[in-house]
Amino acid sequence: MFGTTEMLILVAVLLALVFSGVHIAVSLCVAAMLGIYLMTGDMAVVASFVGSTAYEAIRDYVFAVIPLFMLMGEFLAKCGAARDMFALINHVTRVVPGRLAVATVLSNAVFAFVTGVSIAAAAAFSKIAYPEMKRHGYEQRFALGCIAGSACLGMLIPPSVLMIVWAVLTELSIGDLFLAGILPGFLLVALYITYILGVAITRPEVVGEISKQVAAHNAAAGAPAAASGNDAPALGFAMVSTLLVMALVAGTLGGIWLGFFTPTEGAGVGATAALVLAVVKGLRARQIAEVVMSVGTTLAPLLLLLVTAQLYSRVLTMTGFTRATQETLLGSGLGPAGILVLMVLIWFVLGCIIDSISILLLTVPIFVPIAMAVGYDPLAFAIIGIIAVETGLLTPPFGLLVFTVKAAIPNENINVGQIFAGSVPYWIALLTCIACLAVFPEIATYLPKLMKAL
Numbered sequence: 001m002f003g004t005t006e007m008l009i010l011v012a013v014l015l016a017l018v019f020s021g022v023h024i025a026v027s028l029c030v031a032a033m034l035g036i037y038l039m040t041g042d043m044a045v046v047a048s049f050v051g052s053t054a055y056e057a058i059r060d061y062v063f064a065v066i067p068l069f070m071l072m073g074e075f076l077a078k079c080g081a082a083r084d085m086f087a088l089i090n091h092v093t094r095v096v097p098g099r100l101a102v103a104t105v106l107s108n109a110v111f112a113f114v115t116g117v118s119i120a121a122a123a124a125f126s127k128i129a130y131p132e133m134k135r136h137g138y139e140q141r142f143a144l145g146c147i148a149g150s151a152c153l154g155m156l157i158p159p160s161v162l163m164i165v166w167a168v169l170t171e172l173s174i175g176d177l178f179l180a181g182i183l184p185g186f187l188l189v190a191l192y193i194t195y196i197l198g199v200a201i202t203r204p205e206v207v208g209e210i211s212k213q214v215a216a217h218n219a220a221a222g223a224p225a226a227a228s229g230n231d232a233p234a235l236g237f238a239m240v241s242t243l244l245v246m247a248l249v250a251g252t253l254g255g256i257w258l259g260f261f262t263p264t265e266g267a268g269v270g271a272t273a274a275l276v277l278a279v280v281k282g283l284r285a286r287q288i289a290e291v292v293m294s295v296g297t298t299l300a301p302l303l304l305l306l307v308t309a310q311l312y313s314r315v316l317t318m319t320g321f322t323r324a325t326q327e328t329l330l331g332s333g334l335g336p337a338g339i340l341v342l343m344v345l346i347w348f349v350l351g352c353i354i355d356s357i358s359i360l361l362l363t364v365p366i367f368v369p370i371a372m373a374v375g376y377d378p379l380a381f382a383i384i385g386i387i388a389v390e391t392g393l394l395t396p397p398f399g400l401l402v403f404t405v406k407a408a409i410p411n412e413n414i415n416v417g418q419i420f421a422g423s424v425p426y427w428i429a430l431l432t433c434i435a436c437l438a439v440f441p442e443i444a445t446y447l448p449k450l451m452k453a454l
Contacts, residue, residue, distance in 0.1 A: 006038045007321045014312075014362075024358040025301065028308035035315040053311045065174060067299045068267030069159045072252070073120070074291045075274040076245055077111075079281040082124045084241035085110050090132070091235055098200030098207040100136060101146045104129040105192045108150040109157060109185065110242070113249040118154035118356075118390060122147060122401050126408030137208035140414050142199065145422020148401045150192060152390040152430060155356065157185035158253060159267070162386050165357055168306060169313065169364045172378060174263040175256045179447040180379040184387065184433055187443060191429040241281065248273045257451055302357065309361035316365050326370045336374040340438060343367050344388045351392010351399070359389050379448060380441030384434055391430040394423045 013034055017027035029050070036046045089110070090103040107129070108121050125147045133143035155162045158178030167174040200207045252270035255261050261269065275288070283291075329339050343363075350359045364385070371381045393401040402419045437443055 006035075007319060007324060010035045010038070010315075010319065010321065018362075023301075024361065025304045025308045028305075028312040028361065032308065032311040032315040035319050039319065050311060053314060054307050056310075064264045065164050065267045066161065066302065067295055068264070068271045069164070070161070070295045070299065071271040071291065072159075072248075072267065072274040074295055075271070075278040075283070075288075076248075077120065077124060078287055078291050079278040079283045081241060081245050082107065082111050082121075083128050084238040085245070086125070086128050086132075088235065088238040088242050091238075096197070097204070098196045100129065100133050100138065101143070101196045101200075101207060102193055104133075104146055105150040105153075105189060105196065108153045109189050110246070112153045112155075112157035112185070113159070113246075113253070118151045118393065118401060119404050121154040122151035122404040123408045125151065126405045130409060133208075139206045140412070141418045141422035142206050143422075144405050144409075144414065144419045145424070145426065146192075146196065148394060148399075148405045148419060148423045149426020149429070151401050151404075152387075152394065152426070153185060153188060155386055155390050156181050156188065156383070158182065159270075160386070162356055162360060162389065163382070165306065165360050166364060166382050166386065169309065169360065170368050170378065170382070172382065173448075176379060176448040176451075177382055178253060179257060179451055180383050180444040181386070182447055183443050184383050184437060187436065188387075188429060188433050191432060192426060195425045195429065244277055248277060305357060305361055309365070312361070313365035321366075323369075325366055326373055329370055330373060336376065337438070339370065339374055340376070340384070343371070344384070344434060347385065347388035348392045348395050351389050351395055356389045356393065359392070360385070377441045377445055380437055380444040383444045384437050387430055387434050387437070391427060391434070394420075394427045394430070396420045399423070 010031055014027055014031035017030060018024060022030075033046050033050060036049050037043065040046070086103060086107040089106045090100060093099040093102050093106070096102050104125055108125060111121055111124070126144075129147055130143055133146075134140075154160070158181050160178075160181060163177045163181060164174060166172065167177050196207075248270065251273070252266050255269065256263050256266040260266075278288070329342075332338075334342065346363065347359060350362070367385065368378070368381070372378060376384075393399050396402075396417075399420065402416055402423060405419055406414075406416050
């Protein structure tokens with residue numbers, strides 16, 4: 001019999017290991033092994049349990065989705081797809097107030113259909129969009145806050161690594177979860193752009209308003225008022241490149257949603273097509289090898305994390321911890337809304353300290369059964385959870401997206417506090433999106449239901 005004391009010991013050991021800096025995979029494995037040992041008192045049973053769980057986890061066909069989608073995103077990012085998208089969208093939105101910030105948000109939304117990793121988007125657009133904003137006189141805090149905030153779209157718009165991990169942990173359909181993220185992603189884009197347009201109209205100096213005197217001085221000196229950057233690709237080339245990328249994404253995701261192939265097969269098609277496109281755009285053998293090595297280095301610890309997470313999840317179920325937590329929260333009188341707020345707060349706190357995937361591995365096995373028990377739709381709750389985790393990446397004092405942006409521009413005279421301040425409106429937009437999904441879960445469930453009806 002596994003009592004309350006043993007449950008508390010199990011959780012305390014896990015948290016102590018995580019917060020003392022032990023790798024999350026090691027922490028999960030040690031806590032799970034401790035739980036089995038406390039239940040059986042036999043190390044042979046512990047070893048057998050760990051071995052069988054690891055074997056069952058790794059042999060799952062769906063695990064191949066993660067490296068293949070990561071390869072697709074890396075190939076397209078390496079060959080300059082993000083720069084081409086930004087150049088094209090920047091040109092198309094040239095009459096829009098605050099166009100560079102709007103172009104950054106829209107480019108992140110499009111790039112999210114390719115990469116699925118917000119940290120990668122933050123690093124890429126710090127180097128692509130920020131120099132242009134700086135050249136046009138954008139306020140530093142506003143520009144960098146826009147880059148950090150819009151990078152969150154990378155994990156919400158499919159194909160998203162967080163969605164794949166969530167689907168693996170909960171046995172949800174990956175295709176349905178991809179569909180569920182589209183409308184919330186567009187809602188978030190609309191909220192971001194509304195804020196940017198409001199700032200551009202009410203405070204034009206923030207988005208590079210140049211006084212007549214400065215403009216006259218530049219004209220007298222022979223300098224253009226607003227340079228577009230010597231290294232920007234030609235518009236026609238950028239348009240062809242972007243259309244090819246969008247066709248690739250539409251073919252890959254559309255094939256999954258329409259049932260032409262499974263998510264794993266679709267990811268394989270996408271990775272192969274991305275490799276062909278990257279080679280056509282000039283990617284060489286050495287760069288291809290770098291992409292494969294980069295994905296491998298990221299993937300190896302991720303697969304280890306997923307194995308130990310499944311081990312941890314099974315132990316939680318066997319020990320009754322999940323059931324006990326559920327009964328405690330349901331009996332607390334908080335109600336569905338109060339329980340959701342508590343979960344979101346926990347995600348915020350964890351998002352300040354550890355990476356997104358680790359947060360899901362720690363919390364999803366506990367939170368999902370509770371959410372289902374109080375009546376939340378599994379797809380809507382998944383999107384709420386993913387947005388909440390991403391919101392944590394913008395939350396002081398350790399928001400990882402903000403530190404990623406700062407690290408990408410080491411020579412700029414700006415501190416992380418100013419970037420956090422610039423990110424606050426985007427943080428509020430993320431919270432607004434969570435609230436909308438909690439009240440109107442149909443925002444997430446509409447497209448999956450529509451696709452099934454067809």
